[in-house]
Amino acid sequence: MKEISARQRILILELLEEEYPSRYLAEKLYSFLRRKPNDEPIDSKLVEIWNHRFRRFRRYMSSEAYKFIKSQLVRPKKIDDEVWKIRIKNNTRVAFLLGAGASAPSGIPTVNGLLEELWERAKKIGRKDLDELVSWCKEKSINNIEDLLTAAYLSDFASDNTDLASLLHYFLFRKRRGEGEEELYPSSRFSLSDIDTSSIKFIQDTLQTLFGLLASTMIPADPNKVHESIVEFSSKVKDVSIITTNYDGCMDEATLKGGMQFECMVGDERQKRNSGAVKLLKMHGSINWSYCNSCQDFQEFDLLKMKKFYEEDTISYPVVGICKKCQGLRRPLLVPPLSFKFLQFPPLVQVWNSARRSIEDAEYLVIVGYSFSEADTYLTKIISRSMGRSPNQKMIVVDTNPKLVNTLRERFDAHIENFDKKRILKVCESCENMLPKVLNSMIGEGDAEKEETSTQSKKTSPKKKSRTKSNKS
Numbered sequence: 001m002k003e004i005s006a007r008q009r010i011l012i013l014e015l016l017e018e019e020y021p022s023r024y025l026a027e028k029l030y031s032f033l034r035r036k037p038n039d040e041p042i043d044s045k046l047v048e049i050w051n052h053r054f055r056r057f058r059r060y061m062s063s064e065a066y067k068f069i070k071s072q073l074v075r076p077k078k079i080d081d082e083v084w085k086i087r088i089k090n091n092t093r094v095a096f097l098l099g100a101g102a103s104a105p106s107g108i109p110t111v112n113g114l115l116e117e118l119w120e121r122a123k124k125i126g127r128k129d130l131d132e133l134v135s136w137c138k139e140k141s142i143n144n145i146e147d148l149l150t151a152a153y154l155s156d157f158a159s160d161n162t163d164l165a166s167l168l169h170y171f172l173f174r175k176r177r178g179e180g181e182e183e184l185y186p187s188s189r190f191s192l193s194d195i196d197t198s199s200i201k202f203i204q205d206t207l208q209t210l211f212g213l214l215a216s217t218m219i220p221a222d223p224n225k226v227h228e229s230i231v232e233f234s235s236k237v238k239d240v241s242i243i244t245t246n247y248d249g250c251m252d253e254a255t256l257k258g259g260m261q262f263e264c265m266v267g268d269e270r271q272k273r274n275s276g277a278v279k280l281l282k283m284h285g286s287i288n289w290s291y292c293n294s295c296q297d298f299q300e301f302d303l304l305k306m307k308k309f310y311e312e313d314t315i316s317y318p319v320v321g322i323c324k325k326c327q328g329l330r331r332p333l334l335v336p337p338l339s340f341k342f343l344q345f346p347p348l349v350q351v352w353n354s355a356r357r358s359i360e361d362a363e364y365l366v367i368v369g370y371s372f373s374e375a376d377t378y379l380t381k382i383i384s385r386s387m388g389r390s391p392n393q394k395m396i397v398v399d400t401n402p403k404l405v406n407t408l409r410e411r412f413d414a415h416i417e418n419f420d421k422k423r424i425l426k427v428c429e430s431c432e433n434m435l436p437k438v439l440n441s442m443i444g445e446g447d448a449e450k451e452e453t454s455t456q457s458k459k460t461s462p463k464k465k466s467r468t469k470s471n472k473s
């Protein structure tokens with residue numbers, strides 16, 4: 001890294017000695033920062049001096065100069081102070097929304113991290129059309145599993161419907177030649193008999209199966225501090241809902257181990273609901289749920305048993321099973337990561353409705369490791385609508401992406417009249433480290449505030465406790 005310049009060293013000395021008047025020093029600081037090359041680092045002493053004396057300097061500066069110096073020397077706070085002031089009652093309604101970031105500390109790969117693994121497994125099947133697909137995607141640098149699964153899904157859907165296939169062809173390949181002159185290209189060479197329906201079916205089916213297989217790698221994952229702290233919080237606060245887009249069983253396991261009951265709201269609406277249980281709403285399904293496409297039977301398997309069998313290697317993960325009721329094919333109920341979500345699974349309607357109600361009823365929404373991606377417009381929309389309707393609803397966003405909160409503030413501000421941006425609170429830290437402190441502080445426990453102030457100034461790295469594993473095989 002480049003060293004600091006002589007100019008900066010002299011400036012720091014002059015600032016420290018304070019022999020010159022503040023007006024002169026303030027001007028000198030402004031002029032130095034404006035001319036400083038981008039690759040010259042700023043000494044921490046300069047930041048320190050500014051933090052102690054900005055009030056004095058401000059008097060001698062235009063607001064433009066003040067803003068500029070602030071932008072150079074003051075790093076945005078990682079955690080909004082307001083977060084530590086929240087105190088909730090035991091009947092405050094709180095909804096959590098967990099995304100991939102909440103499961104990452106348990107060693108679960110993000111969706112796009114699965115693509116390489118998927119190709120590895122595809123190659124082992126030894127089919128020419130699959131091999132061709134793998135090399136074509138690699139050649140074209142297609143590395144988004146969502147795009148891949150979406151294209152396979154759409155093609156499969158269109159290959160069953162010749163009108164749809166020719167319309168798609170028309171839309172995609174219509175080529176304008178000039179004013180008023182349109183030509184269908186390459187219409188002369190395209191015929192519906194060119195569609196290799198059986199291969200499309202095979203590829204779609206295989207990708208789905210492979211995706212189910214990849215989900216099985218999530219079975220042995222253990223819950224982390226995020227899941228554990230939410231369970232601890234739920235044992236003290238009565239009205240908690242947990243909404244997650246993750247398939248893994250970490251939240252389920254943490255809840256069971258914490259001696260609490262949960263209710264998934266999946267399947268039959270007429271089912272008896274347990275009123276005292278925590279709502280655990282798995283928007284995209286779960287590794288221990290299965291669904292028969294023929295008779296629409298839904299099954300939920302014992303997650304802890306499944307994990308035990310998987311670890312002992314006594315029973316393999318049922319990527320495809322036989323439905324006990326109709327002998328049809330039964331597959332894991334997992335909404336694949338498509339670029340836009342189709343509601344393919346009727347048992348999930350109840351889950352989605354319940355999530356919407358939980359979000360709308362909540363006084364606090366705690367968002368953990370959830371990226372608000374384009375593919376999840378449903379959740380983003382209901383959150384935006386809910387924030388618009390309930391002016392007192394607040395949102396705490398725990399995520400390492402430093403831009404996320406600002407993006408959300410801008411987005412809500414554009415949609416909601418007189419939106420108070422302070423309703424979205426930022427916790428830009430690893431959720432595993434910070435969520436437990438935030439939740440403790442919300443219920444008035446722990447030493448969160450003090451701890452926070454010391455980490456802001458000193459940045460000490462907390463010692464990681466080694467995770468204890470129950471299995472020693």
Ligand SMILES: [Zn+2]
Binds near residue numbers: 294295325329
């Ligand atoms: Zn069936």
